[in-house]
Amino acid sequence: MTKVLEVRDLHVSFKTYNGEVQAVRGVSFDVDEGETVAIVGESGCGKSVTSQTIMRLIPNPPGFIKKGEIIFDGKDLAKATEKQMEKIRGADIAMIFQDPMTSLNPTMTVGKQIMEGLMKHQKMSQGEARRKAVEMLKLVGIPSPESRLKQYPHQFSGGMRQRAMIAIALSCAPKVLIADEPTTALDVTIQAQIIDLMKELQEKINTSIILITHDLGVVADIADRVVVMYAGKVVETGNLDEIFYNPKHPYTWGLLASMPRLDQSEDQELLPIPGSPPNLLSPPKGCPFAARCKHAMKICTEQMPEATKVSSSHQVACWLEHPMAPEVKPPALAVGGE
Incomplete structure (x- = not known):
């Protein structure tokens, strides 16, 4: 198996008025091509900080990488400049955030938000990006994609917003997709649909997935390997x-x-x-x-x-x-x- 991402002895801290919060302390794991790795643990265990550090989305200050390597495509992302990361984010490594309502731009149509990444990373014309955006909305199961393209996030339901986020994340066919609690705010029926959708799209695009979650039911349904x-x-x-x-x-x-x-029996605590x-x-x-x-x-x-x-x-x-x-x-x- 080809390794697409290697995290080695990663230490991430935050400077606060009370002192240094050592949020991530020596984390190491690999992600293989086409594999789903789930990172699990209770709130505050450092799983989301780890995923955001891979994307270099930790605000500095107060957060900083104290030590460690994040090897992707032969490059150490821990030492990459912001300009280098801008080329990687969205194109090679993409992220689905926990709450799509706060992650999507409320002032831009959903179509424009999908097209933005395509035009920047794939150098597509506006017409090509629009056709690809329609294709992506169709791929994630959003009905009437041509008309939905012109709508704003508030006109979408919670499940459809999450599908739109997946469409944005996968539009450039990234090598690694980081899904940070992608089903937390959704009811169980929509959760199952989103997990099925992620598995289906993974097979089509052969992207590797890092799933951040505390829900072991979701882990059992989608993961190949688990990091606790x-x-x-x-x-x-x-x-x-x-x-x-x-x-x-x-x-x-x-x-x-x-x-x-x-x-379990019904009376089993x-x-x-x-x-x-x-x-x-x-x-x-x-x-x-x-x-x-x-x-x-x-x-x-x-x-x-x-x-x-x-x-x-x-x-x-x-x-x-x-x-x-x-x-x-x-x-x-x-x-x-x-």
């Missing part, structure tokens, strides 16, 4: 089956056990993860999940564990994987199919 983040760090990575059927990190167990499942994430103004020196983990040992609070290889595609950063650690089994609710 907690407190700015990657705690576990693996393919879909490994994460859902053989999870190794107690935080991954907690995420899976707190998710409703069809095979969901298991929340007790406690709160650590303060990233002064992150713990050991495992960031130690304070909330009922299996934590003394070493967990003193030293961050190295990533242990479970298989060629499965890695976990947890002291429970050490040969001297006691054997602990995940709760039944945290393992799919049990």
